[in-house]
Amino acid sequence: xxxxxxxxxxxxxxxxxxxxxxxxxxxxxxxxxxxxxxxxxxxxxxxxxxxxxxxxxxxxxxxxxxxxxxxxxxxxxxxxxxxxxxxx
Amino acid sequence: xxxxxxxxxxxxxxxxxxxxxxxxxxxxxxxxxxxxxxxxxxxxxxxxxxxxxxxxxxxxxxxxxxxxxxxxxxxxxxxxxxxxxxxxxxxxxxxxxxxxxxxxxxxxxxxxxxxxxxxxxxxxxxxxxxxxxxxxxxxxxxxxxxxxxxxxxxxxxxxxxxxxxxxxxxxxxxxxxxxxxxxxxxxxxxxxxxxxxxxxxxxxxxxxxxxxxxxxxxxxxxxxxxxxxxxxxxxxxxxxxxxxxxxxxxxxxxxxxxxxxxxxxxxxxxxxxxxxxxxxxxxxxxxxxxxxxxxxxxxxxxxxxxxxxxxxxxxxxxxxxxxxxxxxxxxxxxxxxxxxxxxxxxxxxxxxxxxxxxxxxxxxxxxxxxxxxxxxxxxxxxxxxxxxxxxxxxxxxxxxxxxxxxxxxxxxxxxxxxxxxxxxxxxxxxxxxxxxxxxxxxxxxxxxxxxxxxxxxxxxxxxxxxxxxxxxxxxxxxxxxxxxxxxxxxxxxxxxxxxxxxxxxxxxxxxxxxxxxxxxxxxxxxxxxxxxxxxxxxxxxxxxxxxxxxxxxxxxxxxxxxxxxxxxxxxxxxxxxxxxxxxxxxxxxxxxxxxxxxxxxxx
Numbered sequence: 263x264x265x266x267x268x269x270x271x272x273x274x275x276x277x278x279x280x281x282x283x284x285x286x287x288x289x290x291x292x293x294x295x296x297x298x299x300x301x302x303x304x305x306x307x308x309x310x311x312x313x314x315x316x317x318x319x320x321x322x323x324x325x326x327x328x329x330x331x332x333x334x335x336x337x338x339x340x341x342x343x344x345x346x347x348x349x350x
Numbered sequence: 351x352x353x354x355x356x357x358x359x360x361x362x363x364x365x366x367x368x369x370x371x372x373x374x375x376x377x378x379x380x381x382x383x384x385x386x387x388x389x390x391x392x393x394x395x396x397x398x399x400x401x402x403x404x405x406x407x408x409x410x411x412x413x414x415x416x417x418x419x420x421x422x423x424x425x426x427x428x429x430x431x432x433x434x435x436x437x438x439x440x441x442x443x444x445x446x447x448x449x450x451x452x453x454x455x456x457x458x459x460x461x462x463x464x465x466x467x468x469x470x471x472x473x474x475x476x477x478x479x480x481x482x483x484x485x486x487x488x489x490x491x492x493x494x495x496x497x498x499x500x501x502x503x504x505x506x507x508x509x510x511x512x513x514x515x516x517x518x519x520x521x522x523x524x525x526x527x528x529x530x531x532x533x534x535x536x537x538x539x540x541x542x543x544x545x546x547x548x549x550x551x552x553x554x555x556x557x558x559x560x561x562x563x564x565x566x567x568x569x570x571x572x573x574x575x576x577x578x579x580x581x582x583x584x585x586x587x588x589x590x591x592x593x594x595x596x597x598x599x600x601x602x603x604x605x606x607x608x609x610x611x612x613x614x615x616x617x618x619x620x621x622x623x624x625x626x627x628x629x630x631x632x633x634x635x636x637x638x639x640x641x642x643x644x645x646x647x648x649x650x651x652x653x654x655x656x657x658x659x660x661x662x663x664x665x666x667x668x669x670x671x672x673x674x675x676x677x678x679x680x681x682x683x684x685x686x687x688x689x690x691x692x693x694x695x696x697x698x699x700x701x702x703x704x705x706x707x708x709x710x711x712x713x714x715x716x717x718x719x720x721x722x723x724x725x726x727x728x729x730x731x732x733x734x735x736x737x738x739x740x741x742x743x744x745x746x747x748x749x750x751x752x753x754x755x756x757x758x759x760x761x762x763x764x765x766x767x768x769x770x771x772x773x774x775x776x777x778x779x780x781x782x783x784x785x786x787x788x789x790x791x792x793x794x795x796x797x798x799x800x801x802x803x804x805x806x807x808x809x810x811x812x813x814x815x816x817x818x819x820x821x822x823x824x825x826x827x828x829x830x831x832x833x834x835x836x837x838x839x840x841x842x843x844x845x846x847x848x849x850x851x852x853x854x855x856x857x858x859x860x861x862x863x864x865x866x867x868x869x870x871x872x873x874x875x876x877x878x879x880x881x882x883x884x885x886x887x888x889x890x891x892x893x894x895x896x897x898x899x900x901x902x903x904x905x906x907x908x909x910x911x912x913x914x915x916x917x918x919x920x921x922x923x924x925x926x927x928x929x930x931x932x933x934x935x936x937x938x939x940x941x942x943x944x945x946x947x948x949x950x951x952x953x
Contacts, residue, residue: 293465298640
């Protein structure tokens with residue numbers, strides 16, 4: 263493995279890691295922080311729901327789906343940028 | 351066979367489109383037969399028999415004697431279909447039958463399962479699936495054994511996998527037995543063996559390839575069976591065309607009904623049945639939020655460590671399609687999981703809201719006792735009403751129900767035709783069978799590939815390997831059915847335990863195998879052993895009457911296991927030498943999506 267390709271891989275991995283950390287922070291917010299705020303959030307009404315209940319019944323779930331699709335979109339872009347797109 | 355397989359892959363959309371159309375036509379035919387006076391029992395039998403016959407046909411058509419077709423479906427499953435198969439693999443009898451009932455009775459506290467069983471996929475996608483796909487392994491212990499090196503690490507992973515998956519699979523065989531017994535009017539102990547026969551037909555001949563294509567078919571059945579009754583009920587009862595977005599007011603008004611009727615424990619409890627004592631939307635009791643988060647965390651880490659899920663992502667053609675299929679998986683799972691709270695809320699509203707004709711709470715006792723659905727479910731002991739305060743009015747704490755009948759009884763409460771109940775039975779059967787298939791295959795593959803082929807007889811040729819794999823599948827299935835027929839645990843307890851076992855033993859060794867290059871064999875073995883032993887010991891302590899520490903009860907022992915696993919793995923790794931250069935290069939290769947897999951395509 264040449265020094266240059268090692269460098270490319272390091273930069274690729276750094277970007278991948280940063281994206282993963284961002285995704286995990288957002289994940290922790292929706293999965294772990296939101297449910298603990300239930301009492302406060304329930305005082306707010308959203309679409310007729312108490313907001314805290316809405317989040318654990320629907321809101322966070324939607325956030326998880328979007329989060330995965332967002333990550334894949336960004337990760338594909340990183341892969342392509344470094345010529346690591348493996349399609350084909 | 352390869353040619354047919356190729357053609358099938360090209361025509362896959364049309365094949366499943368026809369199949370879905372055929373299934374809908376079958377439902378309509380059943381509805382017509384019901385109108386013509388065919389008995390409810392006959393319709394129930396036809397629903398279960400017809401769907402199982404289809405799965406068996408798919409299983410037979412997918413038979414194979416190729417190693418990579420048997421273990422990883424030839425690695426050519428398109429992302430969308432792998433997403434469907436994963437969703438069916440994932441949503442067990444417990445999700446299908448018990449989830450809505452859990453929300454009905456458990457409220458906020460129970461919804462940790464909903465968050466846990468969806469949020470876990472973010473971990474699967476960001477930490478595991480793409481890298482394991484790149485690795486090119488056949489099984490999860492295959493990754494552990496190759497990444498860390500050595501048979502001891504591989505063996506530890508096999509043991510954790512078998513314990514976690516076996517705990518889970520007995521619950522699924524139990525569920526297939528329950529549904530088969532009810533739909534076909536046979537004793538439960540026969541139902542269990544009947545269910546097992548159906549499961550094995552789907553997996554024995556074609557391994558992962560057969561399981562994949564039956565799971566896609568099972569997903570289609572189960573999602574139709576879950577959504578149709580809810581949407582139909584909502585339209586009949588005037589809750590909106592798509593109830594998911596319009597039940598907010600019902601959820602908000604629940605507190606008012608709870609205050610009106612009072613959430614009191616019953617004067618005299620009835621074993622096995624519950625009355626509603628938990629508020630619908632808010633937390634209750636000490637540590638409620640802490641308990642929510644710890645349970646959700648156990649379920650999420652377990653999701654990312656359970657081998658029957660991870661191995662689904664070994665079947666896609668590329669790393670990118672593995673990621674894409676995680677996205678599809680969660681979308682398909684989401685469809686059911688965001689319906690369950692809607693179903694729970696609307697069912698509760700129908701029973702509680704005095705302005706609705708279906709309400710029973712606060713009505714004269716005699717009037718409720720004469721309702722057909724009350725009589726049907728009371729006669730099998732799944733429901734009971736008792737006028738314990740003698741006022742002649744049914745109070746909220748005088749209405750007893752088994753939580754897992756909410757999904758099954760809702761069509762009857764809302765007065766829908768029986769064809770819907772038959773559909774729900776077929777859906778529950780599909781959910782339990784698909785999960786059992788995936789789990790049995792995960793266990794049998796780990797034993798045949800990792801224990802037999804990699805450790806006992808590395809020179810075994812292909813046909814011997816595949817025969818061993820099938821014999822193990824049969825044996826483990828039979829053992830699971832035997833234990834299920836003894837009915838040792840309730841469905842949900844066993845499911846949560848499986849997640850905790852997997853998270854305790856496998857989560858950190860898997861994650862750190864990719865994300866920490868320094869992680870070495872000694873550390874991984876320490877992590878697996880210490881996590882698994884600590885988790886199991888804590889489970890034993892709590893389950894035999896020990897006082898839970900910080901509210902961590904037997905559903906949450908994974909927290910103890912994971913914490914121990916992480917500490918043990920990091921400490922032991924740092925005390926022992928770093929892995930050699932070859933392993934480090936292997937980790938580097940795992941992290942990039944291009945290039946050949948670490949393990950040869952046919953190993």
